[in-house]
Amino acid sequence: MSDTAANLKTASDLTTFEASPRMRRYPLTNTLELIVSCSERYRHDTALEYLPTAARGETGIRVSFLQLAERVIQTANLFTSLGVRPEDAISLLLPNLPETHYALWGGQAVGIASPINPFLEAGHIVEIMNATRAKVLVTQGPGVDRELWSKVGQVMEKVPTLETVLVVDAPGDTAGVSTGIRTLNFNDSITQQAADALAGDRAINDNDIAAYFHTGGTTGRPKIARLTHGNIAFVSQVYADCTAEKGRYAMLCGLPLFHIFGTVAAGIASLFAGRSLVITTPQGFRSPNVLPNWWHLVERYQVKSFAAVPAILDALLQMPAGDCDIGCLQEITCGASPLHESLKQAFENKFNVAISNGYGMTESSCLLARPSSAADTPPNSVGSRLPYMEMQIAHVDGNRRARQCAAGEIGDILARGPHIFAGYLNPQDNAGAWVEERWFNTGDMGYMDDDGFLYLTGRSKDLIIRGGHNIDPALIEEPLGRHPAVATAVAIGQPDAYAGELPIAYVTLKAGHRTTVQALDEHCKATVSERAAVPKRIVILEKMPLTAVNKIYKPELRNLATEWVILDMLSKKSINASVKASMDTKLGQLARVQLQEPGHNALARETLARLPVHIELI
Template sequence: MSIRPIQSVSDVTDIESRPFEEYLPYRSVAHALQAQAERHPQRVALKYIRSADLAEPAEQWTYPQFAAQVRRAARLFQTLCGNEQPRVAFLLPAIPQAHFTLWGAEAVGIACPINYLLGEEHIAELLQAAKVNVLVALGPHPELDVWSRVAGIRQRYPQLKNVLVIGATAETGDATDFDAAVAAQSDAPLAVSPSIDDVAALFHTGGTTGSPKLAQHQHRNQLCAAGGAACMYGASERDVIINGFPLFHVAGSFVYGLSMFLVGATVVLPTLLGMRNTGFVQRYWDFAEREGATLLAAVPTVMSSLLAVSVGGADISRVRSLLTGGSPLPPDLADAFEQRFAVPVRNILGMTECGGVIAIEPCAMPRTAGSVGLPIPFVKVRAVDANGEPLPDGEDGELQILGPNVSPGYTDPAKNEGVFLKGGWLSSGDVGHLDAQGRLYVTGRAKDMIIRSSHNIDPLMIEDTLHKHPEVAMAAAVGAPDEYAGELPVAYVTLKPGAKADTQSLLAFAEAHMPERPAVPKQIFILDSLPMTAIGKFFKPRLREMAAGQVIEARLAQRALHEKVAACVQADGKGVQVVFDCGGDPVAAASVKEMMAPFALRWRLAGRGDRQEAAV
């Protein structure tokens, strides 16, 4: 694969003038990895920083060594599964064995990376939905508890035939030692050779609750996404990237992983805890110098944390860009990072259903505030109106994607409706537009939109405004339920160290600087930390849950019901469920029902009417 830095839309058009098979001449991901092993026999593919001790050298694997480990893992999975297709799930942080497992599983079957922070019931549901026959999990570890859930998972999913463990101990019982079992395998070429349109992986998406939703990834999807990312970065074998993203997330696997492997670059894994290792983060710039990093990968919340870390005497002159995505990038945060460290920031738009990449700001082009860059080669993006008709440049609409990166759909076809559309288009759920130069802008998230008396409020507008306050470190906005307006905007913030701001001063700042009066938050809450997903994105279902809970508590107190009625508030990706326990008191139940009626909620009575449920 020949990578040329993208500097304009015309460069993308030039790449697209050739057949896709010429642009990415690989039959599968495994074929691509083997090609790099032959092309770059001396280059280091993978490095693992075991601890935050700078004196301890990183472990490393050259491309031939890396490809050999992948083949050994693949052969192990074949041996375990016999005549069945290996369907391999793993509960692993970003450690070398996660890479061997992911790429090895894809070489001979289907990989199913799973968020190791999920509850055992949800994990078991994912295993069953994916028809998994091999599970690889992290064993007992003082820094990260994954293993304690494995026994419960096996009870809930008794069909699971093979369990392998990283770090076998007496506590892991009959689980097979992964490292020993892999080492015992031959690294000879594999007899199986998947094709580019075969399903390589199943990535779960759709939040942390609800029925399992597994997006299928073909080898074509992953290669298109990773190859496009490499073009946008202008990546080469000279690059070294620090990638702390877990591989159950498409960013860790493809945006900052496979994209680098396709060009012979080096991927550095920053300890078992990744960017949640505070010791590593405090020495981040020293490690960047030691490893010769040229590219950094971080979500905006991690960027904010790095702003508090001094470079000291570290030489970071080799770093040519920080790559970010996963959540909106506040322009002020990007400006502050660039000014502080003289490291250009480039934005990325991705999606699990698109192999992780839709558009990227090319490293060889200037950053444009608010833009997520250009669609990657062979990928088309359009903004459409409510009737699905394309909109002109500059006009916001729902963003739809078409290209070789788009998944063939979910494993359950019933979940495809409204997402995978006719003609191969994918509905992203994002709101945005393209400009006359072909740059893409995301201005909101359809499901995150706050609707106040029929007025649509983009939470990003609120967040960007609060990020301009000199003492605000992070901000997230959601809609709180309201009897009359439907929703009212509220915001949750964390402050920078030593900050003195209070809620009143923040509200005054928002009133003075918010572009739209209806978007001014009704309340601002200062927290020690904001709820995050495993990769550092704001977990907005939890914030909606908090906002709804605060409203419900206030309304119960107003009616002197707070000592008689207990309210349980739970959120998922679809909304917030509130259950009231009135303790068998029919008068309290009637009062609760009357209290909630103005919210225009859907009500159901349970039992004798002493329990009320509402979907907010």
């Protein structure tokens, strides 16, 4: 077996591999070292190629590995000149741009980079920036994105720690100066800084905080994960090692750079492996040109692999390759939300490409488990744990392990290792995150087989995962509960063939009060702080399902949502059926569908194939 992580196929392989000390295999300890290492090894090769529109035949804007390192160092020196210190947060409110990479890695070299989803509502952005006490904001001006700039205006008014706004825009344009807030042009400003070395004498330690990532939680407030330099550096080196056999190639990048998957696996880890990142427009997969031209871009850049989430694979499945020669494509890396086996098989069969479905989260710096290859991984498994980490399946009682689970037995997935984050910024959020103060509780349920392969079966924490984006149910429940007619509001994820889950809400009304679904929907649109969290469906119930101790029983609500969406999908095909949904310990969400008329089995199976639910037709 080759002495790289690319060929780790069994638990025995992992044990043998780990006999060599971790720091001997993966010696780099901070993200600046990763960037500088790339520049020394690959020099004038293309690191980034930016396609502003992704139109066919468009000439990309190229940045070499050496230029990338220079821009990162210049950006770091700019931040230093603005008074940024290692404990200061630099908020990035940016789409996918070369400058986003400069700010991400330059920010981490001297402070703490805090990428923020620019599609969040202004109030939510303000909450995050106040939680991190942001000192600098990097964003775009009104000439590029007027809606985003209106949010920046609110940030300037409501974030008292903010001292400087850097605008990524046309040279010389500062997009207007706000009183009391220094506003500078980012591109102009970095060119005035030295590119050969960092100003000052900071020595970056592996346990220094490199990044703040906002993530879904269960508290109703911004939940900020603190990732260290050592966390990101370890995962980047492991990922590059795990994919070493693929060699160097151009990789299409459509995942957002405010998300851990786009930042690490499809970002710095791929750069460290010597791959060129083709940035497919600022909007990535949201751009109107990107998906229709995807197979053309695969052929043009001879792409061997790219990263995507299940919702994107579902959309690409509808995009025929046509006369594009995509024989270069070997594997697709999928993550961020569960991949349904039927979608995986349909995609692999149609495009003759393997899909590798891994498992990770923000708190694990992107990765917890991954397949050595699609061919060597059992169906429905997300692979084996990473080397040099520990993973355990256990029954958890509060913040202690009641007992470890046997092979094949379902329990809570616990992890610890050099890539597990340094905890949440708010100490209150850490109370339920750790088991026995040393194991991170992922909030997911699953089991491992005798060979160490991990299988996910559900979640113990109530996050809604919409297309890889985590939504805290409290973001819906709290504002909906403030409606004068609402007694109780419960938000859950409804299965969806495209996004994996969509947020919906069930409510009960106060005695003597009346309202309509339309009125509740308008209330949510006006009060839910995150656009993606606005429920797609609201249902008024006479009473909530309760447990024996009178707690709301969410599994029954998920069953009701599953039954509704299946009946809705079938009715659109003029198929009459009855549905009974339940939660199976091994299969997850299960639905038994009884068709009322003969001859519809094939159409029903095809209609429901990509719904992330185990379907049994009876």
